[in-house]
Amino acid sequence: MAYSEKVIDHYQNPKNVGTLDKAKNNVGTGLVGAPECGDVMRLQIEVDEATGIIKDAKFKTFGCGSAIASSSLATEWLKGKSVDEAVKIDNMTIVEELNLPPVKIHCSVLAEDAIKAAINDYRKKNGLEELQFDESVVH
Amino acid sequence: MLNLPVYLDHNATTPCDPRVVEAMIPFFTQNFGNAASRNHPFGWQAEEGVEQAREQVAKLIGADPKEIIFTSGATEGDNLGIKGVFDMYASKGNHIITCNIEHKAVLDTCKHIEREGGEVTYLDVKPNGLIDLQELEAAIKPTTILIAIMYANNEIGTIMPVREISAIARKHGVLFFTDGVQAVGKIAVDVNKDGIDLMAFTAHKMYGPKGVGALYVRRKNPRVKVTAQIDGGGHERGMRSGTLNVPGIVGFGKACEICMQEMESDTARIIKLRDKLENALLQVDESYLNGDKEQRLPHVTNISFKYVEGEGLLMGFNKNIALSSGSACTSASLEPSYVLKALGLGDDLAHSSLRFGLGRYTTEEQIDFTVEQVTGTVNKLREMSPLWEMFKEGIDLNTVQWAHH
Numbered sequence: 001m002a003y004s005e006k007v008i009d010h011y012q013n014p015k016n017v018g019t020l021d022k023a024k025n026n027v028g029t030g031l032v033g034a035p036e037c038g039d040v041m042r043l044q045i046e047v048d049e050a051t052g053i054i055k056d057a058k059f060k061t062f063g064c065g066s067a068i069a070s071s072s073l074a075t076e077w078l079k080g081k082s083v084d085e086a087v088k089i090d091n092m093t094i095v096e097e098l099n100l101p102p103v104k105i106h107c108s109v110l111a112e113d114a115i116k117a118a119i120n121d122y123r124k125k126n127g128l129e130e131l132q133f134d135e136s137v138v139h
Numbered sequence: 140m141l142n143l144p145v146y147l148d149h150n151a152t153t154p155c156d157p158r159v160v161e162a163m164i165p166f167f168t169q170n171f172g173n174a175a176s177r178n179h180p181f182g183w184q185a186e187e188g189v190e191q192a193r194e195q196v197a198k199l200i201g202a203d204p205k206e207i208i209f210t211s212g213a214t215e216g217d218n219l220g221i222k223g224v225f226d227m228y229a230s231k232g233n234h235i236i237t238c239n240i241e242h243k244a245v246l247d248t249c250k251h252i253e254r255e256g257g258e259v260t261y262l263d264v265k266p267n268g269l270i271d272l273q274e275l276e277a278a279i280k281p282t283t284i285l286i287a288i289m290y291a292n293n294e295i296g297t298i299m300p301v302r303e304i305s306a307i308a309r310k311h312g313v314l315f316f317t318d319g320v321q322a323v324g325k326i327a328v329d330v331n332k333d334g335i336d337l338m339a340f341t342a343h344k345m346y347g348p349k350g351v352g353a354l355y356v357r358r359k360n361p362r363v364k365v366t367a368q369i370d371g372g373g374h375e376r377g378m379r380s381g382t383l384n385v386p387g388i389v390g391f392g393k394a395c396e397i398c399m400q401e402m403e404s405d406t407a408r409i410i411k412l413r414d415k416l417e418n419a420l421l422q423v424d425e426s427y428l429n430g431d432k433e434q435r436l437p438h439v440t441n442i443s444f445k446y447v448e449g450e451g452l453l454m455g456f457n458k459n460i461a462l463s464s465g466s467a468c469t470s471a472s473l474e475p476s477y478v479l480k481a482l483g484l485g486d487d488l489a490h491s492s493l494r495f496g497l498g499r500y501t502t503e504e505q506i507d508f509t510v511e512q513v514t515g516t517v518n519k520l521r522e523m524s525p526l527w528e529m530f531k532e533g534i535d536l537n538t539v540q541w542a543h544h
Contacts, residue, residue, distance in 0.1 A: 003454065011454055017523050034541030035526060036486030038448050038475065042525035060525040064450035068523065113542070 003065055004099035010069035015076050018058040020044040028122025030114040039063035039107065041071050043114035045078055045086070047122055054078050054086060059114075066104040070094050070111040078115065083122065087131065089115055145505040147462040149344075149438060149496035150293050150321060155390070156346040156499070162393040163348065166386035174383045175374060185385045192392025199395040200319075200338070201329035202355050208375045209388050212352040213320040216339025217244040219354050219379060220316045223365025224285050224337065225252050228314075232282035236313075238262040238270050240478045241289050245318055249287070258282070266483045267431035268297035275304065279311045286315050290322035290338070294465060294478040294494055295430030296439025298322065305334025314363060319355075320344055324398035325436055326406070330355055336363050342387065346499060347394030351387035354379075401499075409497050410437040412506050416495060417442070419510040423517055425530070429479055429492060438497040441465070443479075443488040444513075446527040447520040452493065455516030460509055465492035487526075487536070 003011075020027045026047045033039040040063065046056040057075040061068045073094060078086050094100070094108035120130045146154070166188055174189045176182025193204040210216045225235065237249055239261045249259045260278045262270050270288060279286075286308050291298045301317060308315040316337040322328050323338075324345030330338060341352035356378065357363045371380025417440040420426060425445040444452065449464030465476030474480075475489035484492075493513070497506075521527040529536060 008454075011451075014523060019528065031525065032542045035490070035536060036541075038450075038486075038490040040525055040541070060523055060528060062446065062451075062524045062526045063448050065454040067448075068451060117542070 006098050007065055007069040007100070010072040010098070011065040014059075014068060014072040016056075016058050016072065016079075017060060019060065020046050020056065020058050025125050026122070028118040028120070028125065030117025030119075030121060032113045032117055033063070033110050035062065039067050039110055041067065041110050041114045043071060043074060043078075043111070043118050045083075045118050045122060047083060052082050052084070054081055054083065063107065063110075064104075066098070066100055066107040067110060069098050070100070070107045071114065073097060074111040074115055083119055086115060087119055141504040141508055142502065143459050143508075145460045145501075145509055147460060147495045147497060147501065147505075147509065149498035150296070150494065151463065151496070152343045152349065153346045153498055154500070155343075155348055156394060156397055158397060159347055159390045159393045163386040163390040166389050170385075172385075174385055175372065185383075188385055188389045189383055192388045192395075195392035195396045195399075196353055199328075199399050200323060200340075200355060201331050203358060205376075206330075206355055206358050208354045208356055208378050209383055209391075210339070210352045210354055210379055211350055211384070212343070213242075213318065213339045213341040214244040215379075216341070216352050216354040217242070217318055218248050219365060219368050220337040220339050220356075221245065221248045221285065221287055222252065222368055223378070224314055224316065224363075225255070225257055226366035227364050228284045232284045234258045234260070234280060234282040235285045235287060236260045236262065236275065236278050236283060237287040238264055238289075239481045240264050240268065240292055240294075241287070242293055242318055242320070245287055245289070262288075264481055267434075268292060268295050268429075268478075268482055269299060269431055269434060270304075272300060272303050272307065276307050276311075279307070279313060283311070283313050286313055287317070288315075289318040290320075290328065291326075291436050292430070292478060293321050294476060295441045295482070296321070296436035296496075297430040298326070298434045298436060300434075301333045301335070305336075308336075309334060314361075321436060321439075324395065324402065325438060327402070330357070336361070337365070342391035342394055345394050345398050348387050348390045351384050351391045353391070405499055406437045409499075409501065412501055412503060413438055413440055413495075413497050415503070416440060416497070416506045416510060420513060423514055426517075427488065429482060429484065429488075439495065441479075441492055441494045443484070443492040444517045445488060445491055446524045446530055447517055448490050449492055451520055452491075452513075452516055455519065456509075456512040460512060462496070463494050465489050465494065 048055045057078040059071040061071045091108035091112040170184040172181030172185035174185040197204040314336045319338040319340040323340040338355040343349040429441040479489040
């Protein structure tokens with residue numbers, strides 16, 4: 001299977017690989033996927049408490065090139081967005097941006113789920129109600 | 140000098156040896172006759188080419204030329220061997236014993252036989268990839284007509300205890316079929332010494348062309364017969380109708396002749412390279428060899444690099460190095476390699492595996508390059524892997540509640 005240039009670029013030069021201090025109150029962590037499925041994504045956001053803007057985002061991903069690219073792209077998009085805006089990131093925009101083929105759509109779904117999980121973790125830590133999401137498209 | 144890209148997927152297919160191509164060429168143009176045309180020189184030349192090839196093929200496996208049935212490849216040979224015995228010996232019984240790491244050409248054929256009213260026992264393999272001989276013997280019953288166990292496995296390269304299996308088959312009056320695709324041409328296979336009754340193999344795994352293979356069918360002690368699965372002009376002693384692929388067969392013969400002459404020297408060279416590759420890669424932290432280290436083909440090694448995913452790993456170097464992974468992502472199916480899972484590997488290790496298959500033209504420079512690339516990519520991806528980080532923090536991944544997809 002040939003990868004798109006954007007996937008290859010993210011794979012070769014991933015953006016925002018790393019770990020934020022999950023003990024901090026303004027850091028939300030989302031860990032989704034499972035080793036036996038061949039994909040595990042951990043996505044973290046650090047929120048500026050004064051403005052509600054995501055000032056940093058980091059990821060680590062175990063998975064194929066498309067999974068790595070999806071999470072790398074997601075962290076880029078998260079930075080600078082408010083938490084409320086971030087919730088709206090849709091997996092299909094990731095699919096379009098990276099030209100993912102149908103068999104790789106689940107990688108984008110995983111990235112969307114990771115974003116939502118990170119936001120909910122942040123909300124929970126800050127005494128906010130967790131958001132309810134519809135079931136993902138592909139499970 | 141380093142030749143790129145590096146081809147290390149010789150279990151999938153091999154390049155044609157130029158000497159094979161040279162032998163084939165006249166049979167496309169001048170000697171293009173139908174080997175079944177008995178009344179003119181074109182047919183005679185074609186037939187002569189086929190019969191010479193039949194001798195070359197037979198010689199490589201210690202068989203009589205009359206015991207070689209040409210096919211389109213090993214998938215057809217597996218089908219003809221197993222279904223042909225099932226149909227021919229229906230009055231004796233309907234039970235077949237095989238194992239769960241066979242190639243799909245055998246497993247799917249067995250599934251078909253089950254739908255036809257046959258009974259199939261799928262033996263498990265031990266963690267080293269070999270079957271348990273006591274389990275095999277215990278599985279035999281009065282209705283058993285065939286044991287179908289591969290000679291060597293395509294993913295991990297392990298070699299089954301063929302002589303012990305055939306001894307058990309003989310003792311119980313059961314026929315023994317083996318899928319010899321990965322073994323023939325790579326290691327010494329002798330149908331008499333090994334006690335094989337039927338064996339499928341193919342040209343393109345031994346530097347011959349694609350689209351041609353053979354089924355060995357024993358003619359003496361015992362005389363084995365198979366029911367044809369393709370009806371037509373009664374070619375190949377009625378067992379496989381269809382105009383013979385003369386250039387392919389000639390190339391197959393030449394490929395066998397070259398293997399016969401060069402197998403020993405090729406193996407001595409390749410095994411050194413394989414061991415160099417394997418030893419270097421097993422130096423990587425948390426890397427594991429899959430399958431038995433001793434009972435193994437000389438050109439294969441299958442290694443899992445824990446905490447990195449196989450397809451992601453391949454992407455780090457697949458412009459320059461061709462190899463395959465047991466990870467699900469590389470294939471259409473969602474499950475990782477059923478062979479690795481049958482060894483008892485967790486899905487995580489199965490997803491993290493790479494299969495290296497060396498060949499006749501693999502060079503030491505290519506091996507050095509591969510070690511450097513694979514090691515570098517494993518390290519790079521581990522820096523990106525949440526599982527590696529958790530492992531390093533001492534977290535037992537089995538205790539983590541994963542959000543299953």
